[in-house]
Amino acid sequence: MTSYSSLSILALDGSHDRSGFHCGVPALDDYLHKQAGQDVKRRISRVFVATTPANPRAIAGYYTLSTLSIELGQLPDKLARKLPRHPIPAALLGRLAVDRQARGHGVGRMLLVNAIERTLAVSDQIAIYAMIVDALDEQAQRFYEQFGFSPLGPGGHRRLFLPLKSF
Numbered sequence: 630m631t632s633y634s635s636l637s638i639l640a641l642d643g644s645h646d647r648s649g650f651h652c653g654v655p656a657l658d659d660y661l662h663k664q665a666g667q668d669v670k671r672r673i674s675r676v677f678v679a680t681t682p683a684n685p686r687a688i689a690g691y692y693t694l695s696t697l698s699i700e701l702g703q704l705p706d707k708l709a710r711k712l713p714r715h716p717i718p719a720a721l722l723g724r725l726a727v728d729r730q731a732r733g734h735g736v737g738r739m740l741l742v743n744a745i746e747r748t749l750a751v752s753d754q755i756a757i758y759a760m761i762v763d764a765l766d767e768q769a770q771r772f773y774e775q776f777g778f779s780p781l782g783p784g785g786h787r788r789l790f791l792p793l794k795s796f
């Protein structure tokens with residue numbers, strides 16, 4: 630059985646077997662198969678993949694990072710009151726998915742922690758107020774809420790945020 634205890638989480642490159650990845654959500658599979666490479670080349674998104682030492686080509690999971698700004702009105706009043714009246718810089722964890730065979734071994738948790746650490750490291754150089762995620766459905770929302778994410782204000786759909794000052 631594959632062990633997921635010592636994952637490497639590195640930038641996607643040509644050595645990775647993108648087409649072998651299947652998380653069961655077609656939009657997230659298709660993105661990795663068809664779009665991720667282009668987005669990286671065009672600097673639209675950064676894509677990071679988790680692999681095991683036993684099979685460094687196989688992708689156990691991935692996430693994407695890019696930036697966005699959020700309108701002050703989208704944040705809960707309690708936080709918005711303390712911020713200046715212009716768009717707030719944030720990092721977008723646009724996608725996060727784990728291969729079906731790797732589910733339930735902590736890969737999702739390790740990817741999320743890695744994405745937060747990476748964002749915190751960048752935020753020493755470029756100001757980032759919060760991390761934003763778009764949860765696909767209620768289950769995904771619950772996954773993120775366990776890690777301290779909370780829903781943005783009304784109209785935010787399943788968009789959740791985590792202020793980086795909590796670290």
Ligand SMILES: CC(C)(COP(=O)(O)OP(=O)(O)OC[C@H]1O[C@@H](n2cnc3c(N)ncnc32)[C@H](O)[C@@H]1OP(=O)(O)O)[C@@H](O)C(=O)NCCC(=O)NCCS
Nearest residue numbers: 652725726727732733734735736737738765768769771772
């Ligand atoms: C959600 C997903 C990323 C979780 O990955 P995973 O590697 O199986 O999760 P982990 O093993 O790291 O679990 C971490 C914690 O989250 C919980 N968890 C896992 N999947 C969950 C889900 N779908 N809903 C709620 N909680 C979940 C686990 O129970 C665990 O909690 P615990 O430590 O208290 O036991 C994975 O199921 C997936 O890729 N789903 C399809 C795509 C998706 O929904 N992506 C997220 C939104 S874009």
